[in-house]
Amino acid sequence: MAQSAAPQLLRPVPQAAPADGRRVLLTTGSSDAHTWNLVHLQLFLEEHGHSVLNLGPCVPEELLVDTARLTMPDLVVFSSVNGHGHLDGLRAVRALRAEADTRGIPMVAGGLLGISPEGAEQRRAELLEAGFDGVHPDGTGPEVLLERLAELIPLAALDPAGPARTERVAA
Amino acid sequence: MTRSIPAPRRPGPPDLGAYVRAAAEAGELVVQPRMGMARPEEMAAGVTAVARLPERTVATVTLDSYTRVGDHAAATAAVRAGRPLNGFPLVAHGPRVGARVAGAAGPATPVQVRHGSADPIAIFRTMTAAGLYTSEGGPVSYCLPYGRTPLAESVAAWRDGTRLLAEESRAAGTGAHLESFGGCLLGQLCPPSLLVAVSVLECLFFVQNGITSVSLSYAQQTHAGQDAEALTALRRLADELLPPDVDRHLVLYTYMGVFPRTAPGARLLLARSAELAVRGGAERLIVKTETEAHRIPTVEENLTALRNAAEQARRTRLEPAGPPVDGGEVLAEARALVTAVLSLSDNVGTALLRAFRRGLLDVPYCLHPDNRGAARGVIAEDGRLRWADLGAMPLLSAGRRTTPVTSDRLSLMLRRVAEQHDAAARQAAPEGRHEPGAQPEPGARPEPAAGAGNGTGSEQRPAPLRVALIGVGPRGLSVLERLAARCLEQPLARPVEIHAIDPYQAGAGRIWRQSQSPHFLMNTPAREVTMFSGPGDDGPARPGAGPTLAEWWAAADPENADPDGYAPRVVYGRYLSHVFDRIVAALPVGLTVQRVPARVLSADRIPDEDGGTRAHRLRLDRGDVLTVDRVVLATGHPSNDLDGPQRDRAAFAAGSATVRYINGDSAGEMPLKDIPPGASVGILGMGLTFYDILVELTQGRGGRFAPDGPDGLRYLPSGREPRIFPASRSGVPLLARGVNQKPPLHRYRARLFTPERMGAVRARGGVDFHAAVLPWLMAEVNLVLLATRIRTAAGDAVIGEAAVGAAAAADFTERATAALADADTPLLEPLSRLAAEYGVDPTVLADFDTLARPFRGKRFCTAAEFRTALTDWLRADLADARLGNADGPLKAACDVLRDVRQTIRSVVDFGGLTPESQRRFLTEFNPLAALISTGPPAVRSEQFLALLDAGILEPVGPQAVFRSDGTAGRFTVESLQVDSSRVGLDALVDARVPGTDLRTDRNPLIRGLLADGTIRTFVNSWEGHAYDTGGLASTDSPFHPIRADGAVERSMHVIGILSEHTRWFTQVGSGRPGSWGSFTRDADAIAGALLDGAMLEPTPLAAKAGTR
């Protein structure tokens, strides 16, 4: 009964063929402590054949950018529910877009991004403007991510040598 | 952010603890919101609105997430930009604004700051500057669920923060209150026992850091009945573990997981939490609103929730109360967890850290890197939260393995409470009359039943008998040796599997392990020590036949061995490991030995898969579970909770940067290296451990003893010694052992204190030791004293066959024995008169006190005067010792005590004495006997004298009193019999080895067994009197524990120090060559009983209730 250091529930139970699998970096806002959303999203995506690196709660921007640079994921999923998602999300996406290496990595947001439904449209516009490729309205379930991942062409496949990854995959 | 503005010292809000107590006395539930807004005006308005409600409320200031993670810049920026936050940024606003906001509650309503920060210091600084001293959280509960701060940092920050809060509140002349968030953690899917445990542990942490008013939290979970048990468990453990003067109450949180989406569903869940609070005896409730599932609520929504909750609480109070709920499984589990954690360190913070590192605490589904993440909770068929996987937690309730938690299953479990309540509300049940808490979901799948184990073996081979040997020091080893030896003689009908469990080296155990100072000596001559139950022969060493320690030592290390002397403890440790290896190498067919380097944390019983005997399940600290049929408890020297004075001393040292306190244990465990050279170190107790400490602080630091001193040795210091001030009740060290003159196989045959006579005494029942036993013992001692004088006075002159002296002594002995034989109570006077006829000194030894407490009633004007007297006394004792234990009259007499130990046991053990007599026996006779008959070899006394002479050792005097001197910041010690003997100490070492007392034993296994009634303490009762000895109650051979209900636990055995007080003088760590002593006989009896089980078909044990 070997116990790995990583939580057991994070072991993938793949259902889709790994060939279609994408590499997802799962992150949240630097002030967001909620993790059930992350745990659930990870399980869900893994069960659909994707591999997920889950950064856990309260992710500082530097950690996000560093990890993205190291792992070059196919998609960054920003999940926040504590109501600071729009503020933290702005910081996160700006940091990712500020680095040449990571600028081209697609990134989407969802969860509960504000503390109330008011101003949701404005938040969404602001986040897209700052560089998100998709911002899902509060309450959207994780299933939409599957479509998005299916549409994605892995960057690595596009350009195995991969020097200049400036173009974005259309969302 | 630091502010230099002085703290506004207006009268702060009232004390939360007192407020809740008053409400509880008035029979009302205190209700409180979770509420936080970014802007001060809004926050203040919210606080006022809550305070103005007619209900008993506490106002809340919940802080925002930036402040929680210490990102005050982001909070300030958001405030400036007018961006919404999810709470009140207290630090960014600063103490003035904070005080104004809290002041909005008015003078009668307490205000609590709730945050969620792993580093609360900035928040607490701002709070105290604002005159606020009531908050929430904890080193674990505000760390693991709230981010990625390392747990060690959180513990340190919470320690400092808690102390800050406590000190500042004291300086302000008021009290601080802290609530643990441990009852919530991640809000969902955590079985209640862990929530209860963390809540209790965090409150202990608060108290240890100076807080005197706490609340213990619990968050409503999935099953009303289980929740009620949890509240009971929380109350019970808090009352057991928190100091009585600490103010406490229980606070319930309305469900903290995914909330019903509909307003009626949310109201229903809130109402049920209010019911639970009232029924479960929580004094305060923190509510949730109808909008919980969607967004941060408005003030108005909060007020509605508070009113509804208070209303429901009143309704519930009017309903007839149900029967009191007991803590059930939640209590048992929570207690196991708390005990296991507390056994890791006296410091609760350290204990918590270690516990998470080892996975003893493991929060299910928590992603924090310092959480092991191996545990999982699930909602079982009956709606209760259960463990699906325990990881390494010391619990036993989860045998079941569940299907992996998929995203679907997780999502179902997370939504379950919400959906249940949404549905129930939709069916429009009238408010206030609901179905009980958790109905099984119609489609819910039952958990797969407990599987695993070795259920499907081949049918032909008999199942093995599985035996756990818990503790493999000399006692455990002796059982193993006899087991193996018996199996060599007689073939087994059924395989036997031994699990030899000890976290230390098998054979040596903790006390004799090889990682200890080479200067520590054994206390028994190497020639008198063996672990083999029979002498070695031409064949290889094997169970039943092998070398004594002296023989082995001489062969194993011919250069350094001193087989005629006393072996270092490390040498004995090596011998013990060797014996273990020899046994394992020579195992007979059918007997296997598994070495299990682990600690057993708890034990319980389960029905076997095949429905037969109830096997024992042992949970090990490394995470796995062992299932066995028989258990032998041989855990040896205990480690106990500190007693009052010890705790005070430890606390005094903890509060000081310079002073050290080292608590009583075997010297090998003590951090003696921490004592700096030249420091003044007091040593409490002058027994064997004292000598160990003494050599370690001198020889161990490079000093040497040269063979030319006035009393045999001279000490050559290394310069790295401290100054050593030993002290004890008697003021003198143990009496030296006489130089050994008896061959290893020598056995003394008593004349007066005979087994037969004592057998008759015992048969009369209700023995008074001092009246009926001690006089015979004194007579025997004096018989030997006088006979030896007579024998040695005549010198070695020989006439005919016999030595003149020996003949005279024999003659005296015959006549003296005859003279006293028929006495009811033997007097010493006739012995003395008779001895005078032989022309020797007829003075008798009237009692042991004279020997052991030579300075009783004497006064000394200076320390120097005392030391001179002590030196003279030691020299005299040494002179006696050099005469030998056969030819020295006094030492020969003292040796009687060792020789007749078994006869004393035969009267005293298993309740032979009356309760009052046993108490006296243990408190008066026992220490005296130790002083006289367990002393160290004479060389230790020579070393003592040399160190006295070198000025390194400065004994304090009799009746020493240790104090903690707050003003000088040091410990002090003085003797009440030596004028101006007071000295200041930089360090204090408690050199008393902890005695057996199950009630304070820190071994989680022992605590658990005691708590669930598998074992109990031996209470000596006789004619309406009772004396609880604290030792483990057992039957006579083969030593089965007696359960709390009086039944005999036949599948267990106990041997050695655990059963001290039930039996006498169990601290024997070796067998003797020659005919078996009780050490080997006890082991053999247990081995025999175990093997009986391997010959017979196992029978159900539960039904056999035994009697005493």
Ligand code: B12
């Ligand atoms: C459990 C819980 C907690 C636990 C969290 C423990 C942990 N480590 O996870 C504790 C008690 C510690 C907690 C703390 C706090 N919480 Co909270 N918490 C909740 C609660 C009750 C349940 C959340 C949950 O477990 N959901 C289950 C998961 C599986 O679902 P989910 O989170 O909705 O995520 C799914 C979807 O949103 C979606 N999704 C998520 N991200 C993304 C991204 C994309 C791209 C897509 C497509 C989909 C998607 O898929 C996810 C998985 O299925 C919610 C209220 C509720 N929902 O009932 C409040 C809630 C989320 N918490 C809230 C708040 C404000 C806090 C606090 C700030 C305290 C406070 N002021 O009250 C602190 C946070 C501290 C911090 N630094 O962040 C608010 C957020 C308000 C808002 N957004 O408007 C909520 C809504 C409660 C409320 N009404 O006030 N909380």
